[in-house]
Amino acid sequence: MLDHCSISHKGGIVLWSRSFTPDAAQLASSSASPVNSLIREALIEGRTTEEKYEKDGYAVKWTFVNDLELIFVVAYQRILQLTYVEELLDAMKRLFVQYFESTVASFVASLHSVNNAAKSTTVQGTTWDFSKAFERWDILFDKLLKSLEEKAAQDRKSRLRPAVRPVETYSPPSEDSDTVPTVDTDTPQDEEQIARRVQALQSRLRGRGGRRAGRGGGRTVSGTGKDSAPESDSDTQPKRKSKAKVQRKWGDEAPTESDMASLDFSTDKPSASGVEIGSHDLQSLVDQSSLGTRTQDGLYEVKDWDFSKDKNADDDADDAIARALRPLNAKTKGSEGSLGAFSSIFARLTGSKVLTESDLKPVLDAMKQHLMKKNVAMDIAEKVCEGVGEGLVGKKVGGFQTINNAVRTALSTSLTRILTPKTSTDLLLSIRTKLSAPLASNQQRMPYSITFVGVNGVGKSTNLSKVCFWLIQNGFRVLIAACDTFRSGAVEQLRVHVRNLSMLGVNGATDSKGRVELFERGYGKDAAGIAREAINYARDNDYDVVLIDTAGRMQDNEPLMRALAKLVSVNSPDKIIFVGEALVGNEAVDQLTKFDRALRDFSSASGSGKGRGIDGMLVTKWDTVDDKVGAALSMTYVTGQPIIFVGCGQTYTDLRQLRVANVVQAILKD
Incomplete structure (x- = not known):
């Protein structure tokens, strides 16, 4: 109904x-x-x-x-x-x-x-x-x-009407030695039928054993009268003696305690000169050319991603599309080879007419191929093109220039609507709003918590440290919670990042050991419990932000997704940021859809209230795709959430923001 x-x-x-x-x-x-x-x-x-x-x-x-x-x-x-x-x-x-x-x-x-204004009231x-x-x-x-x-x-x-099934009659098993009886487990059997089947099986086994024995392939156990199974190939071969594992030695003698201590880099130790290990390499951790800018209020803002450094940046998006949509001119020499894919299609759409689906189908097919070349997922490209087509079917246009403008405007408008965030991407504003909110007399200020989730190997820990550097530059005290208790070296990796960030300090020069700290409980522990302890520790020690690092997991692994949902439901982080690669293409749709759905379903089932989904994305390896930035469109389309940052390098300053107009321009670029 x-x-x-x-x-x-x-x-x-x-x-x-x-x-x-x-x-x-x-x-x-x-x-x-x-x-x-x-x-x-x-x-x-x-x-x-x-x-x-x-x-x-x-x-x-x-x-x-x-x-x-x-x-x-x-x-x-x-x-x-x-x-x-x-x-x-x-x-x-x-x-x-x-x-x-x-x-x-x-x-x-x-x-x-x-x-229109005068008639709107009537x-x-x-x-x-x-x-x-x-x-x-x-x-x-x-x-x-x-x-x-x-x-x-x-x-x-008609679908619910029961179908007439033929009644199956039982046929006794054949005594042919070359056939194997089949047991129908769906029909009830009495004891007499079961006994008859067992007897038939025994007789066949005796017959096969006798034939094998006649050929010399079998053997009998003396005094029993029963056939035994033939010897396997492994029984006829001599058994190898297992060798004990020998300890490997790096040299003629075993390493001493002093040798082991010199090779131990897991903790921060002063060297003989009194300078901390790694401090001589601080310049390589910060790229001066990619440092953000300071506003008049003293806030440190990361730079916008600049598409102008791409090799095709000299072509403006509108000019490129206009060039692609320009009609064929037989009088111009060599024009057939230089025009874009849309030109020959739109040459057939000149004149005043009402656009139909058949008119737009070849144009939309060419548009879909263009979006897929820009690394937009195939399903998303199809839906975007269908949306553009639905907005144009039935519209009356006149002249080629009108068609050109209509299609270009419709595609640009559609991409802009998809990429425009529904919620604020200003993390600084969100953090300051929570930290400055008034509290009751018996309450303590809770820190702002951000959880980073994603599949394996996308760079969660590395980009978490970039976000930490950005927060330190804005004067926040940050606690990093090592909740990846599965991957070997995950805690040590974060410990190295914390050591480097504590030496870099504000503006990349001042010491800031009091501004960043690592909270860890080792491996094999409950990640949700560690996150809860970290948030309480940050509350008691006046930390402003808690960055929660989680273990990578595939989106189809239900037990691990339930564990992640448990962490979310128990700790209720202020932001859940999905970390994904800019290179994934079609895989981005599957990853984001299943991550968001699993978090919403499992966190709602294990906790109280409405389930939590992904609040934003951080796209890594952005510097490897040039203008093929379709992953941004795919990710935003799937979740409806904004891309907060993009990672574009190996230093702590390699963090960028995206402008919607720049992404649309890159996608439409010929």
Whole structure:
């Protein structure tokens, strides 16, 4: 049973709606309506090609009529399997356009008229009485819905009708020695049948043993009368004596305690000259050219990623697309070889006409290939192109330049909507807001906690240390929690980073041993418990931020994902940052989808309240992809969360921010 149906204008005006239950009617009028959530979280962000949208137990499906700027929406309870929803949407669209196209067209024209501001107050008033204009639609809709529900009910009854199965009769096992009896475990058997089967098996085994014995391949045990199994090949070969493991010696003599102490680099020790080990290499830990900038307020900000250093940076995005969309000119020598992939396609679309799906299909196919070359995941490229196509089908254009601008604007707008973050990416503001919040007299200030998650080998620990350097530069005291208790060397790696960061200090020069510390409990311990102890330790010792490093895990490993969800539900970190590679392509979709879903499902089941998902991304190895930055589009599309930082090198200053306009420009670059 449906819960809600509506027909709306893209400008937000509802032309017709119906709620089938009192709860649905009350919900439809509130801001938490699944239809309103659909508009905010899917349509505005350009996610117009999803199969369905789910929110608070409801599933929502929709379709468009672009030339009339209409949106048809159907909402129902997610637990129901309604097979006729898509067919209902298509039929609603055809019928409504067939009967009310002229009325809706005049209404849309009035919205776009010169006196739009003056007429906006009368759109839903006396000038346009939608209940009267679409009065006949209620009757048409009732007939349509009734016919589809009856058809679905008949299909459901036909599927539930039991099938007639032939009765299987039991046939006694054959006494042929070359056949093996089969036991039907589904049918009950009495003792007589079981005994008969056992006797048949024994007789066959005796027959086979006798044949093998006649050939010399078997042997009998004296006095028993029973055949025994033939000797295996391993029994005829002499057994090798196992050798004891010999201790390896590095030289003629075993190393002494002084030799072992000289090779021990796991702790910070002063050298003979009184200078700490590694301090002579501090310059290699900071790249002066990639240092961030100080604002007037004294805040240290990381640089924006600069695409201008790429080899194709001289080409502006708009110029590149215009060049690709330029029509073929037979009079220009050599133009056929220099034009882009879209030019020959758009040459067929000149003139004034209404765009159809067949007109745009070759253009969208070429656009999809272009996005995939930019390292956009194939599924995401398809959905983006379908969304662009849905926004153009039915629009009337005139002249080639109009088509050029329409397609370029639609693609750029779609990419911008997807990449624009819904939440703030200003971590400094979030940290300062929490630390400055007023507390009750009997409460202690809790530190701001950030958990880094991701698959194996993407660079979580390395980029965590870069974020730590950025926080130290802004005057925060940071505690790093070593919650990777599985990988060998994980704790030692963080210990080296803490040692280096404590020597670098603020501005890369001043000593800051009091600003960063490592909290670790060794290996094989519960990561959730270590994180909890670290947060309490930071609270008691006035640390501002806790950075929680977790073990890498594959997204399909359910036990490890449950352990990660336990860490999240027990400690409730302020931010959960997914660390991923810029090189993954299609794999980014699978990784992010399963990480986010597992965290939400398992953290909700093991803790109280709503499950937590990923709050943002940090993309590593960004300097290896040039302008093939499609992973940023794929990751943002999947989660709807922003990319907070990108890692682009091996020093602590190699951290960058992304600007949406720059990423769109890089993706559209020819």
